[in-house]
Amino acid sequence: MARVQLKRISKKFGNLEVVKDLDLVVDDGEFVTLVGPSGCGKSTTLRMVAGLEEITSGELYIGDILANRIPPRERGVSMVFQSYALFPHMTVSENIAFGLKIKKRSRGEILKKIEWAVNLLNLEGLETRFPKDLSGGQRQRVALARALVVEPDVLLLDEPLSNLDAKLRLKMRAELKRIHKRLGATVIYVTHDQVEAMSLSERLAVMYEGKLVQVGSPLEVYNSPRNMFVAGFIGSPSMNFFDSKIIKKDGSLFVAFEGFELAIPRSCESKYSGYLDREIVFGIRPEHIYDKRFSKTESSSGNTIDAVIDVVEPLGDRDIVEAKGEGVNFTLLLEPEAKAAPDQPTSAVFDMEKSHVFDKN
Ligand code: ADP
Ligand code: MG
Numbered sequence: 001m002a003r004v005q006l007k008r009i010s011k012k013f014g015n016l017e018v019v020k021d022l023d024l025v026v027d028d029g030e031f032v033t034l035v036g037p038s039g040c041g042k043s044t045t046l047r048m049v050a051g052l053e054e055i056t057s058g059e060l061y062i063g064d065i066l067a068n069r070i071p072p073r074e075r076g077v078s079m080v081f082q083s084y085a086l087f088p089h090m091t092v093s094e095n096i097a098f099g100l101k102i103k104k105r106s107r108g109e110i111l112k113k114i115e116w117a118v119n120l121l122n123l124e125g126l127e128t129r130f131p132k133d134l135s136g137g138q139r140q141r142v143a144l145a146r147a148l149v150v151e152p153d154v155l156l157l158d159e160p161l162s163n164l165d166a167k168l169r170l171k172m173r174a175e176l177k178r179i180h181k182r183l184g185a186t187v188i189y190v191t192h193d194q195v196e197a198m199s200l201s202e203r204l205a206v207m208y209e210g211k212l213v214q215v216g217s218p219l220e221v222y223n224s225p226r227n228m229f230v231a232g233f234i235g236s237p238s239m240n241f242f243d244s245k246i247i248k249k250d251g252s253l254f255v256a257f258e259g260f261e262l263a264i265p266r267s268c269e270s271k272y273s274g275y276l277d278r279e280i281v282f283g284i285r286p287e288h289i290y291d292k293r294f295s296k297t298e299s300s301s302g303n304t305i306d307a308v309i310d311v312v313e314p315l316g317d318r319d320i321v322e323a324k325g326e327g328v329n330f331t332l333l334l335e336p337e338a339k340a341a342p343d344q345p346t347s348a349v350f351d352m353e354k355s356h357v358f359d360k361n
Contacts, residue, residue, distance in 0.1 A: 002063040002076060002153035002186055003028045004049060009058035011044050019044050020210040022058070026188055031180050033189040035197035036207035037233070042190040045207075046156050049188060050079045062154060078152035080143050082159040086131040092142050093118075093127045099150040117145035120179065137168040141175075148183070158190045173200055194234050198222070206230050228358045231283050237320055239356070240289070240330045242282045246275040246357075255282050255355075260326040263302030265352050272357055283356035286320065289332035291340075292347035299349040307348045312340045323348060 004026040011019040019041040026032045034042045047053035049060060051072030060067045062075055078099075086095050093114050100110045118124055121141040131139055140160060147155060157176075161169045177200060180187055191197050197204050198218040206214045206221060206229075214226040225231035231239045246264075247256045253272050254261040262282075264272050292299045307325025319334045323346055332348055334340045 003061075004154055004186060004188065005059075005061040006045075006049070007059040007061070009045070009048060009060060010056050011041070011048060011053065012056045017056075018210050019048070022210075022212050024205055024212060024215065026186055028186055029184045031177075031187040031189065031200065031202045032205055033191060033197040033201040033203075034205050034207055035191055035194055035233075038192050040207045041210040042192070042207055043158055046079070046158050046188060046190050049154070050077055050156050051075050052079075076153035077156055078147035078150055078154075079156040079158065080147045080160045082162055086139055086142055086146075088131050091128050091130055092123060092134070095131070095142055096145045096149055098146060103150065113149045117149045120148070120182070121145045121175075137164055137172065140164060140172065144176075144179075148179070152185060154186045154188065156188050156190075159192070160189075161196065162191075162193075169196075176200060195236055198234070204234075206233065208233075225356065228281060228283070231356060231358070235285055237286050237331050237333075239283045239285045241358075242328055242330075243279070243360070244282045245279055246272050246277065248276060255280075258327050260305070261302075262350055262352065263300070265303075268353055268355070275357055275359070279360045281358040281360055283358060284330075284350055284354065286331040286333045288351040288354040289330065290349045290351065291332075291334050291338045292349050294335055294338060295349040297349060297351045297353065299347070303350045303352055305348045305350065307346050309340055309342055309344045309346055312342060321346075 006022050006024045009019060009022045010017060022045060034045060036042055044053060048055050051070065055068050062077070067075055087098065090098070096114050096117055097110050100113055118127060121144060123138065123141055123145065126134065126138060134142065140163070144160070161172050164172060173196065189200060201218060203215060203217055204221050205212055208229050214221055214230050221230060221234050225234060228241065232241070242257060245256045247254050253264040253269055255264060290296055292304060305325040307323040309321055309323050311322040313320040319336060319340045321332050321334050321340045323330060323332060325348065340346070
């Protein structure tokens with residue numbers, strides 16, 4: 001197993017720099033996900049680790065060895081792509097055995113490994129089938145099996161679940177977690193799906209326009225997003241943002257909007273005091289705005305907006321609700337018991353303890 005270190009890694013295609021000074025350490029046995037919108041440089045970064053893309057500048061270490069110039073096959077990494085290309089003319093077993101044959105392992109060892117992988121990935125009974133006779137999920141698992149049997153120090157996975165239907169994707173997520181726990185391999189996973197990233201990883205590395213913006217555990221990133229991009233990208237539905245200003249009246253701080261003010265409780269004054277008299281963006285997640293009847297924080301005139309419900313999207317366990325009040329539109333999550341319906345009034349309680357403030361610049 002091995003630690004992977006990226007030191008100021010950059011990648012240019014011609015004059016276009018698509019990965020910029022990326023610094024990241026993935027510990028031995030850790031599961032880290034590169035997450036960010038399409039085109040932000042995730043696959044390019046992963047391909048540089050795999051050796052499929054030349055590194056323009058910076059240093060890549062796998063274990064303690066400088067790997068920039070090491071050929072892909074000698075890096076001890078296995079990669080699974082989004083379009084998991086299985087060899088169509090080979091059976092499941094032959095596909096799985098491919099990497100081992102190249103490495104000239106003995107027949108006995110190859111058979112043992114196939115059995116192990118088939119068992120691990122629940123592929124029993126499919127060994128002699130060809131890829132065309134497999135479902136998407138089964139093909140996906142064969143691709144994983146093929147990557148795992150060579151016992152890579154580092155497993156690189158690029159959107160490996162994106163071609164699966166929703167139900168199977170959930171199942172494979174759990175399966176991947178189990179495999180990781182069992183094998184203890186270092187995993188670098190790439191996805192644009194923030195929910196998948198949150199649910200799978202020990203740490204997230206959030207990328208935006210070729211740069212790493214924040215690295216942390218899923219909860220750290222969710223609770224303390226470094227900037228508005230991360231705040232809006234991590235969490236579903238997305239955080240509400242309001243242009244506003246921090247003001248002081250009679251010794252108390254307020255978030256001031258066009259026509260109304262939200263009182264900042266003493267307990268979170270320190271978060272806001274540095275922004276006094278400045279234009280800010282106030283952020284609050286939909287799950288931290290409550291209907292007064294079900295509020296998880298005390299409601300008062302200082303934190304409650306009388307609003308009217310506009311649109312309701314029922315999810316079963318909760319409703320995503322768009323509402324409008326005091327001249328602002330916002331999204332909140334309500335329990336089904338609130339019986340949210342369009343045009344119905346709601347007293348929306350803002351949980352100021354869970355709010356966020358961003359410098360407008
Ligand atoms: P992601 O995986 O995050 O969606 P990619 O790493 O695939 O993003 O791509 C990052 C950027 O680099 C994109 O703007 C893409 O168009 C560009 N890019 C990727 N590969 C090449 C290439 N071979 N030549 C030129 N530009 C490329
Ligand atoms: Mg990609």
